[in-house]
Amino acid sequence: xxxxxxxxxxxxxxxxxxxxxxxxxxxxxxxxxxxxxxxxxxxxxxxxxxxxxxxxxxxxxxxxxxxxxxxxxxxxxxxxxxxxxxxxxxxxxxxxxxxxxxxxxxxxxxxx
Amino acid sequence: xxxxxxxxxxxxxxxxxxxxxxxxxxxxxxxxxxxxxxxxxxxxxxxxxxxxxxxxxxxxxxxxxxxxxxxxxxxxxxxxxxxxxxxxxxxxxxxxxxxxxxxxxxxxxxxxxxxxx
Numbered sequence: 030x031x032x033x034x035x036x037x038x039x040x041x042x043x044x045x046x047x048x049x050x051x052x053x054x055x056x057x058x059x060x061x062x063x064x065x066x067x068x069x070x071x072x073x074x075x076x077x078x079x080x081x082x083x084x085x086x087x088x089x090x091x092x093x094x095x096x097x098x099x100x101x102x103x104x105x106x107x108x109x110x111x112x113x114x115x116x117x118x119x120x121x122x123x124x125x126x127x128x129x130x131x132x133x134x135x136x137x138x139x140x141x
Numbered sequence: 142x143x144x145x146x147x148x149x150x151x152x153x154x155x156x157x158x159x160x161x162x163x164x165x166x167x168x169x170x171x172x173x174x175x176x177x178x179x180x181x182x183x184x185x186x187x188x189x190x191x192x193x194x195x196x197x198x199x200x201x202x203x204x205x206x207x208x209x210x211x212x213x214x215x216x217x218x219x220x221x222x223x224x225x226x227x228x229x230x231x232x233x234x235x236x237x238x239x240x241x242x243x244x245x246x247x248x249x250x251x252x253x254x255x256x257x258x
Contacts (some may be wrong), residue, residue, distance in 0.1 A: 033183070060243045061173070072232055072249035073184070095235070118183050121241030127197065128174065131183030 030121055031056045035132035040107055043140050050104040051137050052119035057097045057122045064093050064104050067116045067134065076117075077104070109139045142165075144251035147233050153256045156222045162218045162253045166221045166235030170248075173216050173239075175208055176232040179251070184232055190216060191239060230254045 032055045033094055051114045061080045065073040077086045077093040085094040090103040120129040146165040154160050166173050176184035186200040192213035210216040230252040238244040
């Protein structure tokens with residue numbers, strides 16, 4: 030059974046800091062890995078999707094990497110801003126047309 | 142509509158009551174998922190539809206949970222005889238893709254927060 034782990038559960042950093050959020054998964058036979066953002070009381074918004082054939086994806090100040098063999102992904106946020114404060118979740122699919130398995134998320138607080 | 146719409150956004154139920162949660166997916170989206178998110182946890186899969194066919198209901202926690210999508214668009218998640226452990230946010234997500242696990246296009250609604258007293 031696929032298990033997705035995100036540690037730590039919470040992180041607080043000062044504005045402007047570059048930071049890395051980690052995600053690990055137990056079954057490396059995945060099609061892709063996705064990072065989501067969730068604001069309080071809201072649904073999930075997809076940030077980046079990395080296919081298994083890719084090693085990284087970039088969108089603005091966000092860069093996500095994927096190392097299937099070691100079962101790890103990182104989300105790098107450059108020059109963090111208070112508006113980046115949210116919960117970040119990673120997820121991997123169980124099969125081609127199937128459900129996602131999510132980590133518990135990392136709640137990020139960026140202090141002005 | 143512009144996005145996935147869920148209603149009600151908030152529902153308070155007394156233990157033992159039945160509740161129905163509605164999901165309006167993005168028009169034309171083939172795939173529809175329901176997830177349950179407890180406080181401080183990641184979403185947990187409940188069930189999956191492709192058009193009107195319920196292809197996977199392995200995540201439904203008990204036979205008190207029932208989901209349908211009779212015309213392949215709007216979906217309803219029904220919980221009978223609610224219990225306190227059912228308190229959670231219920232998220233609906235839709236995708237234009239059949240093979241969501243491969244293509245990953247998934248759009249979430251804002252969820253329905255259920256509180257069972």
